[in-house]
Amino acid sequence: FASSSPMDVTPRKYTDFPFVSAPHRNLMVDLVSTMENRLHSQLKPCVVPSDVQYYYTPNRDSHGSLYIRSGHTSSQVDFVLGSWIHCKLPTGGALNISSLSAYLNASTDAPNFLIELIQNSPTSLVFLLDLPPRKDLVLHPEYLQTFYENTRLESLRQTLEKLPEVQPYYSSALYIRCLTSPTSIMIRINTEGGGAGRMEEIIKDHVDPVAKEVLGIWLEQCACGHRTVDEEGKAYLERRDGLIKNKTIEIDIGSSFPRLFGPDIAGRVLEVIREVYNG
């Protein structure tokens, strides 16, 4: 894809997922369309500048896409953020990261949604899927019960945990670990024995249905459920949500993006993310 001729870079958009396997792409495309169909009238169109909706390095080694749709004032959705990157690795392989997240605003305290697939080879996948809580679960057991104990999230986590190719994944950043729910799926899938075919099979038969069920739970019970939040609760959510976004940029994208795309592109992309993060 990273052609030698400077002229023929095909323009790409977020929902193309042009560099990943069919099951990986199909999963992401289905999730985006399910989310957009359900939230439909609640979301504004994507107004991300075209050179951030799709961007690539001058040598064409790294490509990326950012997609953001903010919620209307009447919606509980703050914004939906989708992203993929594709970066050639010095080893000859490539790093592909696809993600889709949805943040709710302070009119509800219901959990957010997050999915991320990180592949640095056709036989290795880090898979993150969670409804990150927006309150301290230790102090709010009734919140834990509503969103995590009374849903199927734990049994969905267990179905993936049981696969022999699955190992737990620990983010190297301790702060990122603190953001997850007790039913979060944070796993590393390794199919070196079975090859790329086995990885595609696992994504299609196991990752795909679990991700769709979790998104379904989030859409029904979080994005479209009703919660009462008083003024004090709103202030708490705004403080907590804001802190998380700032720390996440600092730890996660803030350090890796400049390394992968250089300071100019990284600056452009991060500015758009910061803008939507800060409302």
Added chain:
Amino acid sequence: FASSSPMDVTPRKYTDFPFVSAPHRNLMVDLVSTMENRLHSQLKPCVVPSDVQYYYTPNRDSHGSLYIRSGHTSSQVDFVLGSWIHCKLPTGGALNISSLSAYLNASTDAPNFLIELIQNSPTSLVFLLDLPPRKDLVLHPEYLQTFYENTRLESLRQTLEKLPEVQPYYSSALYIRCLTSPTSIMIRINTEGGGAGRMEEIIKDHVDPVAKEVLGIWLEQCACGHRTVDEEGKAYLERRDGLIKNKTIEIDIGSSFPRLFGPDIAGRVLEVIREVYNG
């Protein structure tokens, strides 16, 4: 040990750990004595009634011990609580649980200490070791940095994770999962292939040194370190610590104890625990 003659039940105390392997017993005895030597003058003597310091079922199938030392008013230590139980299983084997925990009071917000070894066969061990945080780490990244990032806790966690016999352990109670730090060690060690000898080796060579290092970190930086807590902070800690203790009794010991020891013994033991939990 559970002799057929009803007369010859040798009286046992907490530090005897009479039913477990030598490396398991040595580890627990060393931890208790290290903790007591370091905290020495801060701790009151154990005043647990003798029929709770050591208790057993009428048929001698289940034995247990509880050991509690409260901190003096001038100490940052609320109390130290040690316990072991030994229960014959219908399968012919036995369940052995050894634990030692230490709770700080609201004059400091530093983490508590917890170690627990759960063996339901000589080749299977669930090992829990953590400094459970006393604040929401998401809202307090500087607290995360002080106690978890700036210490060796993560590298200690990783040394055990690397052993081929080690798998992650998930408590079936989601609330219990929420109480742990991001560097908590919650693992299941299985040595079916290598037998009981390999388990004893792992406890001696791997579990033992890691547990001692973690206790050392806790003693220096938590129990004997200095933290400033204002009145609002104290009220928060008291509320959070209290809620955790109540939920833990309800979920963990409150349901398993009556099942293992019958309602009378369980009532006696739980009353003593509730008393120290409620200050």
